[in-house]
Amino acid sequence: MHKRSLSRIRLGIPLARTSFLVLMTLVLSGLPSTGEVGAVSTGEENAPFILPFAGPPGPDTWLLGQPYGNTTFAYRYRSSTYWAGQGLHFGLDLAAPCGTPVLAIGDGIVHSVDSWHGAKPHNLMINHSNGYASFYGHLLVRSHLKPGQEVKAGDVIGLSGDPDLTCASRPHLHLEIRDAPNHTRAFNPLPLIDADWERIALIGGHPITFEHDIDHPRRWQELLDQPNIRFGSTLVNDYENPWPPEW
Amino acid sequence: MSCPRRIVGYVVFVGMFLCVMLVHLGGVAYASPSRSMDPRSFLLYPTPPVPTRTPIRTPTPTAVGEPTPYRLTEGGCCPYPSWSPDSSWVPFLDRPGAYEPAGLYAVTASGGEVTLIVERAGNFSRDWSRVTYTDSGRTFVERWADGERWEIPNEGREVCFSPSGQLIEWEVMSRGIEFPDLRQQAIWIANYNGSDAHEVVTIMGGNFVGWVNGEGEILVTGRLAPYGPSGIWRILLEDGAGQLLLEMDRVRSPRLSPDGDWLAFTVAFDTQQERNGLWVMRTDGSFSQKLDLFGAYRWRREGELLVIPLDLEQPGPTLWQVDAFTGESWRLIDPQHTSWQIASNDWQPSPDGEKIVFRSAEDQNLWILELPSP
Numbered sequence: 069m070h071k072r073s074l075s076r077i078r079l080g081i082p083l084a085r086t087s088f089l090v091l092m093t094l095v096l097s098g099l100p101s102t103g104e105v106g107a108v109s110t111g112e113e114n115a116p117f118i119l120p121f122a123g124p125p126g127p128d129t130w131l132l133g134q135p136y137g138n139t140t141f142a143y144r145y146r147s148s149t150y151w152a153g154q155g156l157h158f159g160l161d162l163a164a165p166c167g168t169p170v171l172a173i174g175d176g177i178v179h180s181v182d183s184w185h186g187a188k189p190h191n192l193m194i195n196h197s198n199g200y201a202s203f204y205g206h207l208l209v210r211s212h213l214k215p216g217q218e219v220k221a222g223d224v225i226g227l228s229g230d231p232d233l234t235c236a237s238r239p240h241l242h243l244e245i246r247d248a249p250n251h252t253r254a255f256n257p258l259p260l261i262d263a264d265w266e267r268i269a270l271i272g273g274h275p276i277t278f279e280h281d282i283d284h285p286r287r288w289q290e291l292l293d294q295p296n297i298r299f300g301s302t303l304v305n306d307y308e309n310p311w312p313p314e315w
Numbered sequence: 316m317s318c319p320r321r322i323v324g325y326v327v328f329v330g331m332f333l334c335v336m337l338v339h340l341g342g343v344a345y346a347s348p349s350r351s352m353d354p355r356s357f358l359l360y361p362t363p364p365v366p367t368r369t370p371i372r373t374p375t376p377t378a379v380g381e382p383t384p385y386r387l388t389e390g391g392c393c394p395y396p397s398w399s400p401d402s403s404w405v406p407f408l409d410r411p412g413a414y415e416p417a418g419l420y421a422v423t424a425s426g427g428e429v430t431l432i433v434e435r436a437g438n439f440s441r442d443w444s445r446v447t448y449t450d451s452g453r454t455f456v457e458r459w460a461d462g463e464r465w466e467i468p469n470e471g472r473e474v475c476f477s478p479s480g481q482l483i484e485w486e487v488m489s490r491g492i493e494f495p496d497l498r499q500q501a502i503w504i505a506n507y508n509g510s511d512a513h514e515v516v517t518i519m520g521g522n523f524v525g526w527v528n529g530e531g532e533i534l535v536t537g538r539l540a541p542y543g544p545s546g547i548w549r550i551l552l553e554d555g556a557g558q559l560l561l562e563m564d565r566v567r568s569p570r571l572s573p574d575g576d577w578l579a580f581t582v583a584f585d586t587q588q589e590r591n592g593l594w595v596m597r598t599d600g601s602f603s604q605k606l607d608l609f610g611a612y613r614w615r616r617e618g619e620l621l622v623i624p625l626d627l628e629q630p631g632p633t634l635w636q637v638d639a640f641t642g643e644s645w646r647l648i649d650p651q652h653t654s655w656q657i658a659s660n661d662w663q664p665s666p667d668g669e670k671i672v673f674r675s676a677e678d679q680n681l682w683i684l685e686l687p688s689p
Binding site: 077123125126127128129148149163164165231232234236237239240264266267268269270271272273274275276277278280282283284285289290291309311312313314315 | 391392394397407409410418436449452454471472473486488491493494495496564565567568569570577580581582583584591592593609610611612613623625627628632656657658659660661662670676679
């Protein structure tokens with residue numbers, strides 16, 4: 069039996085360089101300067117958007133990956149990858165094979181293509197008239213759309229890709245819903261997209277887990293009940309008593 | 316046996332004494348402990364606790380003979396419930412009010428008052444004789460009967476008990492690696508009191524799954540060498556030697572059966588599309604097959620897998636039981652008569668296989684569904 073000293077494995081690879089760039093660009097864009105999102109009509113339409121994929125979920129098509137919010141995974145990377153989003157996963161990950169057509173979730177105007185918002189290798193932002201913006205990250209190739217171009221819900225805006233550029237390791241679409249036009253806040257996409265999310269979440273052998281603050285163990289433990297995010301603001305989940313514990 | 320933390324069977328520990336409380340808050344009742352209310356009573360008494368209150372039945376009409384779930388808790392409270400070894404108690408992490416302690420609360424599976432049983436978050440051993448928790452960044456294992464505890468030399472990491480509770484496991488994960496196939500996990504094993512702590516194996520792009528062959532081996536996924544094959548491995552604790560049971564990239568959501576003889580897992584988006592789906596395999600590597608169903612799954616008993624198919628066309632969730640050997644399946648619940656929804660895939664079969672507890676998506680409370688036989 070071989071024995072080794074107990075120490076963390078550190079390979080020295082820079083942590084989430086992309087996330088840092090995202091954060092810096094967000095900060096430089098002056099996010100919390102105005103802060104308010106008066107144009108966002110939260111609650112008026114229960115679910116104004118549609119799913120970004122055309123077909124039903126399945127092992128060949130698409131599956132729910134990491135949901136938005138206070139996930140256990142985001143908690144582990146709260147000070148690095150998810151620092152810009154106050155320690156929360158500021159989007160919705162939908163696992164899908166590379167090349168899966170991605171649909172606009174609502175009518176709108178293309179705001180930017182391959183902007184500084186990160187989510188490599190390619191991304192797209194659409195501003196919607198209801199005060200929201202939708203952001204599509206990890207697209208396989210640069211979108212054929214141009215800024216200022218009008219899109220309708222269900223239009224193909226690009227192809228799903230893989231942040232690792234392998235189309236094997238973790239191909240998925242990273243979908244965010246932000247405020248428009250500032251793009252300084254993020255909202256839980258699940259209540260805003262017309263889909264049966266609890267049914268879609270019934271995948272695999274384990275529950276979807278959110279990090280507990282033991283002092284407030286009921287808080288942010290539901291798919292549909294997660295906090296809004298103000299990019300660049302302080303961490304909201306830097307718990308003194310977390311569960312599961314630090315790793 | 317699956318690691319409790321994988322199931323997220325959150326528990327909380329109060330040391331040697333059960334809390335003596337009688338308060339009512341938000342509709343949740345707390346009671347003084349008695350023989351029937353002591354979750355440890357199954358260790359002392361062979362009979363299950365006596366229910367103290369009639370379970371709250373769902374008002375939804377159902378067809379004759381269709382199993383009807385009943386609600387255990389009120390007020391919405393209880394993510395990641397688990398079970399006591401005798402299937403009589405359902406513990407969960409909670410803090411019902413600002414003036415109440417956070418900790419593990421429990422309710423009998425037949426309904427009744429919610430009782431604070433321990434005042435820490437942690438994981439029990441399978442027989443509930445020991446509990447592990449962290450305190451100020453340090454990990455402890457405590458014998459529940461007398462409160463004797465041992466500090467584990469793992470820098471405050473969560474640990475997983477072996478089936479007998481004699482051994483513990485934890486992982487030391489690589490940091491700063493975004494590429495998931497390169498992430499490394501060193502698997503450490505020790506005696507329950509923290510002695511003889513040592514690294515058994517380092518895996519890449521995978522995870523610890525659980526214990527097999529009693530205390531002698533563990534199951535992991537991923538690769539054992541940077542350019543070696545990826546799949547499901549059996550690792551001998553004695554020398555860290557690995558046996559590749561099934562070569563398969565990116566095994567998702569592996570779930571061991573209660574005794575560790577079977578594994579269920581998912582494959583998705585493989586370029587060989589015939590591989591995509593829900594698989595079962597013997598953990599000795601002698602047998603594996605892809606099932607016709609796909610969705611959420613838990614083991615009811617050895618070789619008996621419960622599956623909730625991913626089928627949005629159905630009016631409600633349905634539940635199937637699959638014989639892992641033959642692949643034969645039986646529908647246990649008719650989706651035409653299920654008005655309930657499970658929140659966040661949060662459901663657990665009882666150890667006796669007679670029922671499941673689930674968190675309702677409608678009210679975030681715990682409900683029990685008694686399972687029919689196929």
